[in-house]
Amino acid sequence: MKHIKNERYHETYDEVVLDNGLHVILWHKPNYEKSMFMMMTPFGAMDLTQIQGKDQLTHPSGIAHFLEHKMFAMDGDEDVMGLFSKMGANVNAFTSYRETAYFASTCNDPKEPLKLLLDFVQELNIDQASVEKEKGIILSELHMYKEMSDQRLLMETYTSLFHKHPMRFDIAGEDEDMSATTVEQLYQCYEMNYHPSNMILICISGHDSKELLELIEENQKQKQFAPWMPCETVKETEPESVVRSDFSFTMDVSEPKLCVAYKLKGIEDSYERLKQEWTIRLLLDANFSSLNPNYQSWLDQKIINDFCGYDIEFGEDYGILMFYSETSKPDEFIALCDHCVDDMKQGKISDAVLNQLKRRYYAQGVRSMNDFYDIATGFCRSYFMGIDYFKTFEIVEEIGEQDITEAGKRLNKEHRALIRLMPEA
């Protein structure tokens, strides 16, 4: 067992890898009533074509999310949520493009909920009837998100950018793919991705971590798992161009919304990826937020409003830089975004602004350690990226002139997509 003590953030945890490969983190949070446990697999909506050994398999879109829903089913009348509730514990889950996570929390004795989390995530128990029944619920979820104009704008942005990349699909998949998903496909998917060697468990609690670890070890000893065969996601070569350079759609909204998105190249190395993402975020803060003295005039001219924002995201095989706002002056907004990218390409931030942003994000990092959910998701994600969790915060402080110049070079306006959400006539 490795004991980690971080003086900077005043946090400690223990780290163990069990015989079956399960990676376990026991994070100490003395004086808290609550305990929280999260199990995560690096299997998300992006992992559509996978190779395991010699077998290559293409899943229907949305299968990771469908599986997340069905993990909660149990034999007979009982279901997982009901059992957690009886223990006075909450349980939930999420699926993102990169991972699926299950988490439970309680202020009561954490042992039983912890066991139940391990048990339900490590066993899939479904039949045709229960799979069919779930489709109505998922359809309702899909429609709920489609009804949210911000979500819809984001989804249409991904669809505009990607020809082949799975991000062109909603996390919950296409309606037709979801409706056609079978029990067999769900089992296959489960077998390929939910092996203990492919998962992490993090326990954040004020309870004695030795006791919790004993419980986990005891629980895992009683279970048999086939030998782990690593599984790889096959990435299709994505063209550099965008699919739709200018796309409009309508919804029942009051104001037009516009997203200006630039497709960038991915970054293979995870550390470099994270650092570049942070650097471009700093460039964006410096150039496209109230830190830019011109920001007020953009508001005054009504080119942007309070909804205005931006985002940068890199994957191994994709990069997206996007700006969005409600605006009735789309041409001016587009020109503003283009101009901002030009400015960022210069790769310059004044020392004063750089230092104040570092201060802002340092405090944000410290304060995030109050939040069990933030710690759990952040830790698990950084584990699968192969980066030390605390380093993901400290990376901002390392950013210097050279990183900023390099990040500037990475930006280009060549592959731009405009996504316009218009009020209905």
Add this chain to the structure above:
Amino acid sequence: MELFDNVSLQLEKNDKFKDIGISIRFMAPASSETATLRSLLAIMICDRCEKYPTKKQMSDIQDCLYGTVVNAQTVGYGQAQVLEIRTKVIDPRFVKEQNLLQDVFAYLQELLFHPLLNEAAFDEAKDMLKSKLMRLRDDSAQYVIAQGLKIAGEGTPLAISALGDLSQIDKITLEDVKEMHQKLLNEDRIDIIVCGPIDEKQIIEMIQANLPFSDRSIELNTHYVLQSNKNGDYQKELRTVNQSNIFMMWQTNTGVCDPDYYALRVANAMFGQYPTSLLFREVREKRSLCYNILASLITFDGAMTVITGVENEHIDQTIDVIHEQFECIASGNFKDDLLAVSKTMIINSLKASKDSMPSIIAQLYQNQVLKQELSIDERIARIQAVEREDVVRVFKKCRHCLSFVVCQEDQ
């Protein structure tokens, strides 16, 4: 402690948090005339101030204070409305600066006492509030609640949106805002709550030095028991939407200070608060009609609501099932297990509130407003004491007022 007449300070020392939360709450009677005005003022207080008159200067000072962002929001508390100024500052143990807290209080003083109240900032605040209100209208899941409360609460404080009303914005002048600002400082009831790893003596000194309030006299009523003029009405509104949203409301006839209030909390939990509730089991799990369904209490108004989103063709069936589940509880047709597990879940969330700074602040404030000293452990004991017959009794007292649906045009 009372700093002045109707100005209180509550301190909650808690070293487990890595930041210090400061909440300053201004309370005045709720009225449809002032709600929009106060909502505009809330935006302007946080936007800029005389000392930092540009957005850039505001960002600079906030970053200098380690990302100390100040937010303001308006919330209804029954017959009263609260304008809350809230901020969080990193625990000074984590920074080199000696005077961080002092500087934060000085900054708060600038925002509160000297906000930038000029025409340009006023026009911007009006635009911002209009956009916020229009976005709320655009989101049909939020709109169905706002509009449902307006219809069911007609003529009562429930119908007043604390965020304000689109039609009122252009009637308001800058002079009105300035006048309201003075009222806020000099006439509102004020409660200051500070929570986190604090030195109590030091905080009291800083507040006395930086927040120079004074005595005031104000008569305030907060909680009441709603009497809706709707009686099981059904209304629908047609919009271009993919999913239909349902809002249902009951008047509970049980106020927050009623001895039955804790039984109502349990009954609401059994009805639709948790995954174990009847609504979740029957509407979502058994019939696959929805993804989300939730029952909640509007505590200070004596109302209970249910909201869900369903496919168009399932609207009538869903409303029927919701009514059936209500009747199950009101007639005592439920298992003891449901009662037990719902109590367990509420108790768990009460315990969890000790770990959440916003929950700690909310409970301290509720005690202050209701002039009670009810600890979390006492609340737990009251939940624990709820029996089957209590649950049946409180649901029998409820009266269905309205079902309001926003649905597709072909329905």
